[in-house]
Amino acid sequence: MTVYYVDCIRKDNRNDPYTSIGYLGGGQKPNRWHFSQAEVIQKIKNGDEFWLQSGLLGSSLEKLIISLNPSNKEYVKTYDGGEGNNTLLSLPCCLSTDLFALRSQPR
Numbered sequence: 001m002t003v004y005y006v007d008c009i010r011k012d013n014r015n016d017p018y019t020s021i022g023y024l025g026g027g028q029k030p031n032r033w034h035f036s037q038a039e040v041i042q043k044i045k046n047g048d049e050f051w052l053q054s055g056l057l058g059s060s061l062e063k064l065i066i067s068l069n070p071s072n073k074e075y076v077k078t079y080d081g082g083e084g085n086n087t088l089l090s091l092p093c094c095l096s097t098d099l100f101a102l103r104s105q106p107r
Contacts, residue, residue, distance in 0.1 A: 006052040006064065008094035025094040034094060041066055041074050052078065052088060062087055
């Protein structure tokens with residue numbers, strides 16, 4: 001099992017909360033990583049964990065989970081304990097230069 005900490009997202013469709021996230025990224029240089037939402041879903045199914053820090057100065061951790069949209073399509077969101085918030089959508093955008101560099105690296 002590998003644990004990943006998400007610190008940015010890349011939105012493809014800003015109008016749909018279920019399909020808006022195209023990529024998720026994290027890590028420190030030179031080991032930054034990025035995965036498509038489909039890759040994150042597969043990694044979670046295979047036992048990997050994805051977390052993001054939230055709250056004042058990153059005071060709390062939120063686990064990413066797989067959920068189903070109204071059309072039964074899988075997407076990732078933060079586990080909110082029933083509060084209805086999806087903190088993942090509020091993360092800053094991954095820099096295009098980081099994504100370009102990471103796409104060229106072998107997986």
